[in-house]
Amino acid sequence: MKRNKKTVAILLSLVMCMAILAACAPAPAGTAPGPGATPGTGPAATPDTSPSIAAAAPEDPDVTFASHIDLILSTDNLATLNPMLAATNNGSSDMSRMMLHERLIERNHDTGDILPALAHHWITEDFQTFRFYLRDDVYFHNGEKLTADDVVFTIELASASPGAPAQGHWATGLIDTVTAVEEYVVEIVLDRVNPDYFFGLSMPAAVVLSRAAVEADPDLGWKIGAGAFELVEFSTNDFVEFRRNENYWNENKNIVTESMMFRFIPEPGARTIMMERGDAQVSKGTTPEDLPRFQEAAGFEVIPVHFNLPAALVFNMEHPLMSEYYFRMAVMHAIDRPTVAIFAAGDWNTPIMDSGTVWGRAQEFRNDTIPPIQFNQDEARRFLELSSYNGEELEIATAIVTHVRGSQAIQEQLRQVGINVVVNEFDAPGLQAYMINPDNDPHMSLINLSVTLSAASARNFLFPGGNLNFMRYNNPEVNELLDAAISMTDVDERRATYMRIQEIVAQDPPAISMYHRINAIVARNGVGGIQIWGDHRLTDVREMFFLID
Secondary structure (H helix, E strand, O other), X not given: OOOOHHHHHHHHHHHHHHHHHHHHOOOOOOOOOOOOOOOOOOOOOOOOOOHHHHOOOOOOOOOOEOOEEEEEEOOOOXXXXXXXXXXXXXXXXXXXXXXXXXXXXXXXXXXXXXXXXXXXXXXXXOOOEEEEEEOOOOEOOOOOEOOHHHHHHHHHHHHOOOOOHHHHHHOHHHEEEEEEEEOOEEEEEEOOOOOOHHHHHOOOOOOOOOHHHHHHOOOOHHHOOOOOEEEEEEEOOOEEEEEEOOOOOOOOOOOOOOEEEEEEOOOHHHHHHHHHXXXXXXXXXXXXXXXXXXXXXXXXXXXXXXXXXXXXXXXXXXXXXXXXXXXXXXXXXXXXXXXXXXXXXXXXXXXXXXXXXXXXXXXXXXOXXXXXXXXXXXXXXXXXXXXXXXXXXXXXXXXXXXXXXXXXXXXXXXXXXXXXXXXXXXXXXXXXXXXXOOOOOOOEEEEEOOOOOOHHHHHHXXXXXXOOOOOOOOOHHHHHHHHHHHOOOOHHHHHHHHHHHHHHHHHOOOEEEEEEEEEEEEEEOOEEOOEEOXXXXXXXXXXXXXXXX
């Protein structure tokens, strides 16, 4: 990873500060801020969304909109946009899918309300059998009319595509049957009751593909959607260009921008220069070091985006040493989370100090009665003596610049108690491939745990066999409770079950939550129509506009 001299100086200074703090204070200094706060003065005073950014395009005949907008992406590369391939499981690909494709339903991601999309209404009496009544005026980009048969085809295709994002959000593992009852009526019967099924269907990967397009071209037919924009050109790990769908059916969306380009720019300095020169109107990838330049400059807005996903140091529970309770306790007691959070991203991180749960910041039924493991180097050394660790070199695997820096801070703190680790840096798809490959035997990783507002999303990283269970965690009691909770319709029963799951996980923890990232969207004044999802890593820019007059 390339760094400029300023960044290197900051890193060295912070490492020295950590060493001094460790020598002088074996317990954490001060009281950590609670959920949603920040350890400084950066974005704390700004709400999660800005009215000017989220505002709809004004219906004023005297205003002029830019016909084209360039948006910069950063850490999530654009390996492929095919929803039937596992490599598309990142935020950049999800943003692109929202441009091209449609889902049966959408959600208000602040209130949780289910909203119509391809389906204008739906019926379920038992949360096991669902009937969706489709609009009859939706056309794919190739001119084919969307029908229930396309929904059936997509679900069957997702079921045959292991590890695909579409498979996860369609919850194909739960589907017993899917039937086109009528031309515009589809029935989905699950193998169990699942009150959370609507949540998965609202996510960007639960797309509906054109049977005609995919059967005519199995490799590229996924490009044909029914969304607000059509695909013009896609260059792997470089850019994706869209043009407005002039036959878009959704009267609730105000699409005023004629074309957009998402540009993947991996070099942080280049992203900053592009924004300052006016080569792009929006950036999702400005680093914390450069954000003050835009906060202080005229003509820009800086909007913090608070992650629900916790960044956690996770252990490979199938590795003999990592599965040892004493060793994990040594690691966890050796870590000063506020220092790690500041080292990773300064004010643009919130250290997680309020609870020992691995739940997300705003995830339902979060158990804040679980005491967090405290930073205490004496305790860390005591547990290390009880473990079978013999000084061997271990690794922390990670990706994205924030987590790389966080891992470097953890590396230094573990060194101080006698644990020797190296930081193994990947890009995001490479890390996922490395972690899920059964031939690899990773030790630890600093990652974002994949959660949403739904408590059921804990299954993503706790249930064995999934592509997001990087801990290789497998607790029979937790598995049984996760299976049972899916079918619970009583809210109090569900709450008690998920609270109990968190207690069990905390008794023999496979991970320690470190911090919640606070990303930033930098936009030129005049940009609006950006919808920030409070419960995930996504940003919806279908209605984005840029006023130039």
